[in-house]
Amino acid sequence: MPLPSVILFQRKNSFLCSVYKCNFISFIFLSSGTGSNILSALQDLFWLLKSKVEKQLQIISVLQWVLTFLVMGIACTLILMYILCTDCWAIAALYLAWLVFDWNTPKKGGRRSQWVRNWAIWRYFRDYFPIRLVKTHNLLTTRNYIFGYHPHGIMGLGAFCNFSTEATGVGQKFPGIRPYLATLAGNFRMPILRDYLMSGGICPVNRDSIDYILSKNGSGNAIIIVVGGAAESLNCTPGKNSVTLKNRKGFVKLALRHGADLVPVYSFGENEVYKQVIFEEGSWGRWVQKKFQKHIGFAPCIFHGRGLFSSNTWGLLPYSKPITTVVGEPITIPKIDNPSQKDVDFYHSIYVDSLIKLFDKYKSRFGLPETEVLEVN
Template structure:
């Protein structure tokens, strides 16, 4: 156990020396071979990501309130003062950390599935971009790994482009979680934040928007290839107003990570999910993966299914400060056609059948 903890410590810090020395000290016991240790580190890295998003914000908020009731209230007061002072930073480009984006833990996260980033066209650093990411899946594993870390080599494949994954603005109201997200280059998915990145932060910015959002997660399950897009036109209007090129992105395998209990449209349970999604900002899905020690048991660990994220050809968008509905509809149709073409071109390469098609809801 000490050896395992030492190894993970090196992973978290972003150094490989602790891992290597820990591996060399491993006994020759068959139940703890080098390959099994690596697999455990991969699982731990994925659970670290899941628990961070599910629990870090709530846990840190409770801790902050508790500290105010103890002799350590000064620490809580200082952090609260800093929080107030730093409140608008997420909406002004955030606080990206190259060190955090290059943590070794993300390479273990990448290799668990594994996750790959496929480049199809060059992107010019002299332009700004809006990436439409599809599908949402349960936890957006592909979006996070490809655009909030350097595990798949985004900066090397797209030199001069700075990706910023947009997520729920409510996450940036929670202590510690907000800082953790900003270190990865993640920003709030609201008008002020995206406006700043696309108009006051120079060029070479790529805002990654999971267009289907929480509603799309309700339709994610193995074997389903559907996106929520027909009535999602806000990102197109924003691209026109800022003169940012639209780039379709599709992750093959994102929906394979978990199995979800699907409720039929019109059912009482589906109605409850939709209502909670509007109230909370995220959809309460009933899903399961596998257990920590066995793929045959149920648990929070996602299934080891490859996720291949394909970045498509950019659609050049002219800047129009007040675009008409017809103009928005035209570019929206172009985007849907481009996404569908991207899906059809790569589907057989990543395990789908020629007869499979992309359902646009």
């Protein structure tokens, strides 16, 4: 055998012997108690790393929605104005032309996207808190519905996750029902933001939009209205369960005009995810908030959550507190074209009683004492 072949053969045999030795040592090592312990430790390390990555993805998913809620509309408007002043002005001009053409789409049910509603990011968003949706009764696809969502909280995080995404399985729990979360009409005047909101099935909370969905969009529609609105957000604080409802009767009148059943919805934990500075009635702070609410439609709140890198610091991220949204029993509403005030008051009182009963039935299941009372303002 030539010398190079002998050397190659010897090296090959040496390599094979090393492999056999390593395999034999590995077998002996893993067969011993020490090997099993190390293997178990490696598995624990793997799951720890995976858990850490998932937690970071949850934080990112929530952060993007908080920034969307707070600054996306203004940021996109400023960016569009800037692009108009650059060499890329044609792109902005085309979008503005599209905006004019598409202006009334939000009033006609919007343009939802099942692809967007099923993004994986919403599942990370759900698991951050976590958020759950509890179904108590079936909903008929031959009827339309108005869900009254309580309480508002700071950002209505439970309302968004449960009804504007499929993260908690609203489509599976209520098959054939199309949910539309109603929010401030002003959001749909903001470029890019309007399209993002519509993709999740979000619509303006105004009469034109609601009338269209309940009268010209067939049956099986459910409009979710956060009844307390901005006024309720001013009083939300951890440990407090109160709703602004006594003088909120417009949604009942809408239900009567369209014969849409009313469904009370209560979200346990919605007020726990942020801490807020509450201004007393008559203070300058409350005066400013009410002026904003009257002229702009929202009330500025001074609130904080946790920091981005630590739960022990202040920041814009909500605290990781569970939110459980319970959808109650539908209240059958007759269709009355011109309901009287007496009709509105009657069905409003039924709705208030149903909401209180829903709260009392489920409060102890989700961490509240039996003595807890829902405050209706």
